[in-house]
Amino acid sequence: MKYNILRKLIRRLIVFTILLLICSILLFYYSRNIEPKLLDVNQFVIESKSVSNELDGFKIVQFSDTHLGSDYSLSQLQGLVENINDQNPDLIVFTGDLIDNSALYKERNEITPILKQLKATYGKYGIYGNHDVGGAGKTVYSQVLTNADFTILENASKTIQLEDNHEFSIIGLDDYLLGKPNPTNAFYKINKNAFSLLLVHEPDIANRLNEYPIDLQLSGHSHGGQVKLPFHKAIYTPPLATKYTEGLYDIQKSLKPMKLYVNRGIGTTRLPVRFFSQPELSVFTLRSLK
Structure with a gap:
């Protein structure tokens, strides 16, 4: 009797171990080969008194943290560019990495023709x-983006x-970990009444x-943690x-009612x-509160 009970327990343990192994392999395969190739397109409406009637309906597309390399290919970047263009943006911003x-x-010379699209x-x-x-x-990054018709904002601003x-x-502010950010220079001569979009990694x-x-501040860097x-x-x-890891936040005690969005990025x-x-x-999509 005891021998039969022991045999059943051993069989169950073996089955459980096999199932656990299979689940682990499937989860690893999914996290390594499937989820990194997905794309979550998130739509948001940003309401603000700073949005004029002329700016109402203005569409901004943000992408971030492509991390081109052995784990994110140029063909994947090409697909991303097509997805961005499908949104018919008024403005495209890239928030670093x-x-x-x-x-x-x-393959740095092959990036520019793709981003130029x-x-x-x-x-x-x-x-x-x-x-x-x-x-x-910074030389490689600046050459690639400038040749792809991007304007790089390094402690600088642009009035549209x-x-x-x-x-x-x-x-746009320089990177805070390795760069030399200078918000005083960046915000010099900014019209406080106009809508202000800040890009900082x-x-x-x-x-x-x-x-x-x-x-509105747009950032990346966090990757949403990559693994949750x-x-x-x-x-x-x-x-x-x-503190701010992903998604939309209301920032308190700011000069203007300020929102922060943290993008999970594209690559790993x-x-x-x-x-x-x-x-x-x-x-x-910007909307006026007036």
């Missing part, structure tokens, strides 16, 4: 992320003119910028992306896996 390691990446009525803008400053330095002399401002910087007139447990926050996010870094943190494309 184009190549995972530009010092080792050999991106079309937006009021232009394309980019900022530096920590991987763009590291590696081979709309009909009837209405305008809005785009401000690291999201947690939002709390350091309360004295500046910002309506179900119904749980990210297991790990990098420095300066620990360190580990070539994503789990409950799909690659993301963010689409923002």
